[in-house]
Amino acid sequence: MKELFVLAEHRQGELRDVTFEMLTKGREISQKINADLTAVLLGHDVKEFAKTLAEQAKKVLIIDDVRLENFNAETYQKVLSYLISERQPSLTLIGHTAFGVDLAPSLATELKMPLATDCIDLDFEGERLVVIRQVYGGKVNVKAMLRKSESYIVTLRPATFEAQEVKAAGGQMIEVASPLSEDITYKRFIEYVQPPAGEVDITAADVIVAIGRGIKDADNMPVIEKLAKALGGVLACSRPIVDKDWLPTDRQVGTSGKTVKPKLYIAVGISGAFQHISGMKNADLIIAVNKDGKAPIFRVADYGVVEDLFKVVPVLTERILEEKSS
């Protein structure tokens, strides 16, 4: 029986959402190619995870080793390359996460298997694997084909597939002996660190005005701050603003920052890379201001203004202040 592997991702005692998203997509493909959906679980003391995964997959392969307790791409690669070589799955799905990007490219190179990363869709056309990816910051999609192979590796973009509830699959739990014979000393996990909390908690705000690359210069920030103040909201931002140190890390909205769900989110000069969108798409009302009418932010916004933000924002701020004083 053919197999389709899904690598379960977990961190600090929790299975991560991307695992269930991959199981959902993996189930659909496994039915199409007539393969068993197999969850691969690497870790230490992960019995509870195995039970959860068995509700969703036909099989759960468990390798329990203290050396797998915290993610380390080197140890993960050793174990996965062993499992994939042994069982030759048609496809292995890995999350396109901080863990997945550390692991998949070197794993595929070692196994001499074609890899496609950051995919938002995939399908078999005959024996060939076809994927959809986004390029140029989400402004263009690509349909691409992988070199023909018996076995493929794909990393899936998180928060792209909706994880579906399924009736318990009663999957078989299979414990596999760890192939790790010694400690890996050339790459060691030391610890997790959480940056200290700042004075403003943007996740608690009802109104957020967020700025991005489009504001061009730190000197332009007061213009937007005035709008945020007029609305009684807080200022947040997309990644480039934090990279430039114009705002502290705890103001960043997106996958590597905070996920927010305010009543109002005004995105100013933010083009809307998926990393940002996944952190704010569930806001009740989204208004976007961007001079590029094709910017991806307009695909999640309720209202859009295609204009120079430096023209729009002062007028809007003025009108809001007038409205409040009348």
Added chain:
Amino acid sequence: MEIIVCVKHVPETAEAEVTIDESGKRIKTEDLVYDINEWDDYALEEAVLLKEKHGGSITVITVGTEEADKTLRKCLARGADRAKRLADKAFEESDAFATAKILHKTIQNLPFDLILTGAQAGDDGFAQVGGILAELLGIPHATMIKKIDVTEGSVKVNRELEGGLEQVMEIKLPAVLAIQTGINEPRYVSIMGVRKARQKELKVLNLADIGLKEEEVGESGSWITVEKMFIPPVEKEAEILTGGLDNIATKIVETLRARGLI
């Protein structure tokens, strides 16, 4: 400390409108401005900071046409000591895997303690080159790097994970590190730097020079080939407000008032 930085010359598209050309497999690039890939910009700066602290030299490498010399010259002006550009008709259409093979062949006989790449490129966004290159060289690697501390024979790095969390790892040198944006503040190019850069070596190498076969690079040496490009389908479209700034502001104020947000 001998550092190699792998960079890519890419079109800046974050603030530009992007359209697809007649072939349906590429974007129109005539009106786009090209520059060093944003992630590589941080990687180069990190190399310069490490050199300032620990001494040594920096070699910057790219795979690209003559146009990419602009990016290499910029790196030399910012503090790299020498540059290599890999150029050959056969390299066209190379994906991340084929590109990493070209870099591997170029690097394998060079002295180095550390190789830096950007965590991904702003154009194709594969986020693969660092990991593949490390595997081909048989050395360890780590990606999404937000902090580097050099210790005796190894580095202690912070990797950026989701939700603001970081993971601290210790890695033996030589190693490949793929740099995340925001790790430092890339410096501006000085006039003095530009002048000095003119004296620095910029070497161009081709397929035969690095000893690869034609079928190992380009489309035939790649894992993945583009079938077609298309503008993403619109699932939900924002209502675009028009009619001049006053009308736009009025519509927004009305909407906010209706929802009790003002």
